[in-house]
Amino acid sequence: MMDERQIFNDYIKSEGLKGTSQRAAVLDVFLGTEGHVSVDDMHRMLSRRKLKVGYATVHRTMKLIAQCGLARQVRFNDGITRFEHQYMHEHHHHLVCTQCGKVIEFNSDRIDDAEKIILRKYGFLMHSHRYDVFGLCKECQNKKAGSSVKSG
Amino acid sequence: MMDERQIFNDYIKSEGLKGTSQRAAVLDVFLGTEGHVSVDDMHRMLSRRKLKVGYATVHRTMKLIAQCGLARQVRFNDGITRFEHQYMHEHHHHLVCTQCGKVIEFNSDRIDDAEKIILRKYGFLMHSHRYDVFGLCKECQNKKAGSSVKSG
DNA sequence: AGTATATTGAAAATGACTTTCATTTTCGAG
DNA sequence: CTCGAAAATGAAAGTCATTTTCAATATACT
Ligand SMILES: [Mn+2]
Ligand SMILES: [Mn+2]
Ligand SMILES: [Zn+2]
Ligand SMILES: [Zn+2]
Numbered sequence: 341m342m343d344e345r346q347i348f349n350d351y352i353k354s355e356g357l358k359g360t361s362q363r364a365a366v367l368d369v370f371l372g373t374e375g376h377v378s379v380d381d382m383h384r385m386l387s388r389r390k391l392k393v394g395y396a397t398v399h400r401t402m403k404l405i406a407q408c409g410l411a412r413q414v415r416f417n418d419g420i421t422r423f424e425h426q427y428m429h430e431h432h433h434h435l436v437c438t439q440c441g442k443v444i445e446f447n448s449d450r451i452d453d454a455e456k457i458i459l460r461k462y463g464f465l466m467h468s469h470r471y472d473v474f475g476l477c478k479e480c481q482n483k484k485a486g487s488s489v490k491s492g
Numbered sequence: 493m494m495d496e497r498q499i500f501n502d503y504i505k506s507e508g509l510k511g512t513s514q515r516a517a518v519l520d521v522f523l524g525t526e527g528h529v530s531v532d533d534m535h536r537m538l539s540r541r542k543l544k545v546g547y548a549t550v551h552r553t554m555k556l557i558a559q560c561g562l563a564r565q566v567r568f569n570d571g572i573t574r575f576e577h578q579y580m581h582e583h584h585h586h587l588v589c590t591q592c593g594k595v596i597e598f599n600s601d602r603i604d605d606a607e608k609i610i611l612r613k614y615g616f617l618m619h620s621h622r623y624d625v626f627g628l629c630k631e632c633q634n635k636k637a638g639s640s641v642k643s644g
Numbered sequence: 645a646g647t648a649t650a651t652t653g654a655a656a657a658t659g660a661c662t663t664t665c666a667t668t669t670t671c672g673a674g
Numbered sequence: 675c676t677c678g679a680a681a682a683t684g685a686a687a688g689t690c691a692t693t694t695t696c697a698a699t700a701t702a703c704t
Pocket of ligand 4: 594629
């Protein structure tokens with residue numbers, strides 16, 4: 341099991357790119373995150389740590405981190421691209437609460453099986469997929485129910 | 493079974509909005525489409541028909557068409573919002589060929605069942621969902637296989 | 645060390661929308 | 675009908691995430 345920094349550095353080298361302190365800093369901060377982080381999130385976290393890395397460079401580095409397989413891009417419907425760990429993290433799908441923004445991750449063997457059947461049926465070669473469900477989490481449903489009881 | 497223009501006009505009226513030739517033209521063109529059309533596509537089709545409708549108005553009208561339930565917004569990963577018919581069209585998911593751009597629509601009772609189980613498990617109230625598979629369609633796989641045989 | 649090559653980051657550009665606002669159109673009351 | 679309040683239009687400007695530009699700087703082979 342290879343170290344994540346190793347994977348990144350190997351990728352950098354294999355592409356004829358160069359190692360820089362900025363890239364190391366961005367990777368470092370990303371490795372400390374969990375969940376779904378935007379470039380803006382990353383840039384803010386770096387600043388908080390007194391690591392001055394330009395916005396464009398954060399962007400460019402996150403792209404590299406995704407390209408080498410350490411991260412996966414995730415896009416819900418708010419126009420912001422986020423990144424989540426992909427290395428040593430099981431693939432999963434998302435339940436996105438449109439009220440509070442919470443994201444629940446889920447897996448389903450049934451869905452995986454159903455997908456295989458679909459792919460076979462259409463002779464489609466899958467590279468990636470996403471299954472996002474938008475709605476209300478349990479808590480937000482309760483809040484809404486509570487408020488409508490009070491007002492109704 | 494209500495006529496689509498009727499649904500649109502009723503919605504317009506119910507919202508205190510006004511009927512205009514531009515709105516009629518946009519709806520008319522949309523009703524003649526199938527598949528997944530962008531605002532740009534719509535604007536182009538309208539121009540081709542000598543119907544001069546401003547870009548912003550096409551945008552605004554497509555939003556109304558979606559709001560009244562005639563269309564559904566679809567976003568793949570190219571940053572462009574498209575619209576597809578929703579009225580009298582079964583809900584479905586997509587296989588998107590990243591090579592030729594073709595979009596295959598599919599349905600799966602197995603997936604629907606699996607989804608119900610997931611929603612129950614997390615107590616999540618779904619408003620909408622999307623399941624997009626990205627990869628290569630059968631034809632593009634064959635093309636790729638053919639070319640690698642020639643060159644290899 | 646020296647040098648070719650890649651990187652950085654501030655600022656400008658991009659591109660898909662969205663908003664602004666002066667002008668035009670709609671539609672229901674009179 | 676005819677008016678006029680209210681809404682719609684569209685050209686142009688604004689937004690906002692992301693991408694590109696390019697002069698200055700850093701990196702990594704010899
Ligand atoms: Mn996730
Ligand atoms: Mn579709
Ligand atoms: Zn919630
Ligand atoms: Zn294809």
